[in-house]
Amino acid sequence: MGSSEKNGVFVGILLEDSLQRLAAAGIDDPRRSAEWLLCEALGMSRAGLYAASRERVEPEAAMRFGEMLARRLQHEPVQYILGYTDFMGLRMSVTPDVLIPRPETEEVTEAALARLDACMSPVVLEAGTGSGCIALAIKAVRAAADVYACDVSGGALAVARRNAAAHDLTVTWIEADMLGEDFPDTIPGGLDLLISNPPYVPEEEIPTLPEEVRDWEPLAALVASGDPLVFYRGLAQQGLRMIREGGWIVLEAHADYGEAARRILKEAGYMEVCLEKDMAGRDRIVMGRR
Numbered sequence: 001m002g003s004s005e006k007n008g009v010f011v012g013i014l015l016e017d018s019l020q021r022l023a024a025a026g027i028d029d030p031r032r033s034a035e036w037l038l039c040e041a042l043g044m045s046r047a048g049l050y051a052a053s054r055e056r057v058e059p060e061a062a063m064r065f066g067e068m069l070a071r072r073l074q075h076e077p078v079q080y081i082l083g084y085t086d087f088m089g090l091r092m093s094v095t096p097d098v099l100i101p102r103p104e105t106e107e108v109t110e111a112a113l114a115r116l117d118a119c120m121s122p123v124v125l126e127a128g129t130g131s132g133c134i135a136l137a138i139k140a141v142r143a144a145a146d147v148y149a150c151d152v153s154g155g156a157l158a159v160a161r162r163n164a165a166a167h168d169l170t171v172t173w174i175e176a177d178m179l180g181e182d183f184p185d186t187i188p189g190g191l192d193l194l195i196s197n198p199p200y201v202p203e204e205e206i207p208t209l210p211e212e213v214r215d216w217e218p219l220a221a222l223v224a225s226g227d228p229l230v231f232y233r234g235l236a237q238q239g240l241r242m243i244r245e246g247g248w249i250v251l252e253a254h255a256d257y258g259e260a261a262r263r264i265l266k267e268a269g270y271m272e273v274c275l276e277k278d279m280a281g282r283d284r285i286v287m288g289r290r
Contacts, residue, residue: 009062012053014038018069025073028210034069036078041065075211088137092163097155098130099221104278105197105252109134111276111285112195112250113141120144122192125242127178127235128152130221132160132171134195139169148187150174153220179234184241191243197252198231199224228254232261232286236268243290251286258283 015038022030039049041064042057057065071081079085079100084093087101088109094100112134116122121144126135129149139147149171151157157173164171176186178196201222206214213222224230232251239249249270253261262275270288278284 009057010053011038011042011049011055011057014057014062014065015049015053018065021069021073025075027072027075033072033078037068037072037081038065040082041068075215077212077216080216087131087133088140090133090136090140090163090167092131092133092136093159093166094131095155095159096216097153097218098159099197099217101131101133104280104284105134106137107278108195108197108250108252108285109137111287112193112248113138115248115250115287116142116145116193119192121146123188123190123244124148124193124195125150125187125191127194127196127238128198128221128231129160129173130156130197132163132173134197135160135171136163136167136169138193138195139171140167146172148172148174150176150178150183150187152177153218156218156221178238179231184238187242189242189244190247191239192247193250194235194239194243194248195250196231196235198235200228200231200252200254200257202228202254228257229260229264232257232264236264236270236288239270239290240268245290247290249288249290253284253286255282255284258286261286 015034018034019030022033027033035046039046041061068081077100079094084091085100088106124138124145124147126149129135129151132149135147135149139145154175157175161173174186176183199222203223258275262273265288266273273288275283276285
């Protein structure tokens with residue numbers, strides 16, 4: 001990978017060489033990956049990267065970048081290589097135990113926060129928390145909120161707890177199966193908000209997923225086995241036992257199943273049921289009032 005001279009290779013040459021290797025490996029948007037990893041290795045911004053294109057890279061930094069690049073060439077997500085991503089202004093640790101938070105989930109969180117405007121001290125539950133991104137973002141915005149979050153994965157909860165500690169945010173973490181019959185008994189009642197980004201990818205879509213998703217992210221957090229709507233049916237019923245009158249359920253949905261998820265909430269008896277589009281114009285945010 002470039003020059004091996006002891007004074008190091010030029011930043012610009014290292015960037016272009018890695019870009020070509022990533023493109024040859026079939027990495028989507030290779031320039032973004034190359035820039036992101038090299039910025040991390042050199043400890044500089046993207047603008048700084050190009051300003052320093054004729055400067056030499058110290059051997060230690062070049063070695064660090066080479067190790068990260070080798071992982072990216074295997075289609076490992078950049079966020080797992082770096083160990084973090086950003087979500088609603090918060091830096092979140094991420095590992096293969098948790099999904100990498102997406103911008104669409106930020107939109108779901110913002111929609112949920114808008115439903116809490118009238119609550120002084122809302123009680124909130126995020127079901128299937130993963131990295132804890134939604135729960136922690138809500139707590140960061142609404143400091144007076146009493147926030148709970150659950151996940152069936154102990155590994156995911158360990159990541160969520162690290163994120164909470166890093167931001168000094170208090171959330172009650174609970175290991176529980178959101179579809180379990182006793183699930184409502186593990187969570188305090190009277191919720192003002194039940195929010196979830198549940199598994200919703202149909203099994204038949206697994207072969208079509210990008211390698212970065214299919215081979216690296218936890219499929220249990222992505223795929224709804226058998227019935228892609230199973231978690232929507234379950235949460236709709238669980239919510240009837242957990243949400244106070246006037247409280248909200250807000251769910252992220254597969255774009256192809258948004259209308260079906262809306263019907264589930266409607267048929268379960270929720271009021272003011274609506275289906276909102278994300279910024280890409282896809283039916284992704286399903287909401288209803290208890």
